[in-house]
Amino acid sequence: MAIRPVDGWLPLTDECLHYTEESEVPPDLKKYWHQRYSLFSWYDYDILLTHDAWFGVTPEAVANRIAEDMPSHNLSNPPKDIIVDLFAGVGGNTIAFALSGKWDRVIAIERDPATLACAQHNAAIYEIPEGVITWVLADSFDYLARVKRQQQQQVRKHELVDPALDLDFSRTVLFASPPWGGVNYRDQEIFDLNTMEPYNLETLHEACRPMEHALYLPRTSDMRQIAKLAPKGGKKIEVVQYCMEGASKAMVVYLPAEEDASNQKG
Template identity: 65%
Template sequence: MGNEQSVPEDISESESPARWKEGSTPPRPPRSPIKRAASSRPLGTIIQPHSSRVSKRTSKKRKGDKKNGRELMLDEKQIDVPETSIEPVLEPEQEPEQIKMSIMKPVDGKLPLTDECLHYDDVLEVPSNLQKYFHQRYSIFNFYDHDIRLTNDAWFGVTPEPLASRLASDLPSHLYSTPRRTTIVDLFGGAGGNTIAFALSGKWDHVISIERDASTLACAQHNAEVYGVAEYITFIHGDCLDFLDRLKNHPETLDPSLREKCSIDDTVLFASPPWGGVDYKEQEVFDLSTMEPYNLEVLHQACSPMEHVLYLPRTSDLRQIAKLAPEGEQIEVVQYCMEGASKAMVALIPAAASQTT
């Protein structure tokens, strides 16, 4: 996921960074420099949707004499009731603590590409509202010609590859800190732009990518294969806020393989949410409370107290961001630019003190 401004708008087709001539064979993507994590293990089955359900309890037939009463048959339940009443005595509803959550699991294998997972070869095939992004396709994915797949919605949200690579390089992985940060979770994985960059950086033992749209996730898995890093990424088909709630409050509802790779103390969260809301390009200072469907407060509360990185509009209100700093801590804010123009603001929110000791 991400935002519509994350790609430069002034790159023309002729200025494409493609390094091969038309008609020649494009170079193959490089092999990943990542070493397989020691704790690598096969993924589990596809995520089961989070649901709350109450099991039905079947009343047993009551036996006994029928003096001063009569039998009432209701759906094969035999209930003795007084002559003066025809209301059956039903058992109480299930208590809230008895409601069980399903287990959230990583994707098992590879989701199939759907009709929404498209690769355009010619601008004439592209919808008019996407044509400027198609002209910048080699900035979005340098290996676009190797059958990179995107849904039409995903074009708007992919972080351009140069930005994603620089961001992945800049983020500290804290491998020598106490406690170590060994896992990064891309909460809005989208078609894989940031996720692939994190995997290629080789800085993390585990890279986890969450995406709730099946077609977009299928694109991300396919694109990760193009870049040679699919086996180093754990994909989850689900909602990121649901995942965070489980991680913090119900870890027993996460598959053991996820609990092994991800804990509150050793994980950094990365969020490149849909910006939505009013058009940020028309605001001199963007009000982060208007982001949809998740505004700044919702995102911050969902990610806290863990360390998290927010990829935000370039004109975001710094006063709103400053309020997120834990007591006694400072927030680092970086403007990321392409072609001399700022494209996004990235805020690094430190973990709460209780999580760093």
């Protein structure tokens, strides 16, 4: 799949929906529709979601807190000033990152055109100026592979560099909120991250290395599997449970950059 930064606005399609009455909502989405203001507090201003986005979007309060907690920036040397949302969906986390004001560059990756069109539309509703977010229509794994390939090729200054792929590894943080394989994870007391679909824990971690990255995972994820991701050299990983109304919604695993990342620049 091609890496294509979006120039302008993707067209909205019949998959981009806004429900105003419960009678319009499919039965499997009614539970989520009743929680619509926790997903987007500005829902009534014509927030658009695809069918699958109702299951996957990060609740706004959680997205905002994650945006506050994401490791940054001016306190580090060099500063972390680029964030890449690898599974942007309809924009829940991307919007929060942009509104936080912590990043010089916010890059949002989404492979589905209708979903990315919703994200662009929703960002505009939240009054994020054009140009603050770089929207990229691409598969996130293809995107990361090409970023690393471009870095390894040591592109000369006079050669054309795709700005969406031009990342300084030492200044970049990746955020991955992947699909979890539906809602069946709720039936497991301890969720086996090796069975997460369509991407398991190892696949996600390997794709994101060596850059600093954060993984948004089910709240019951197996901590033993997460502990194995700890890098060599004594660096620790941080695991945070994010709650709403006293109940955990998800956990985020914060993983530091590997030692050689500081010397890798796109």
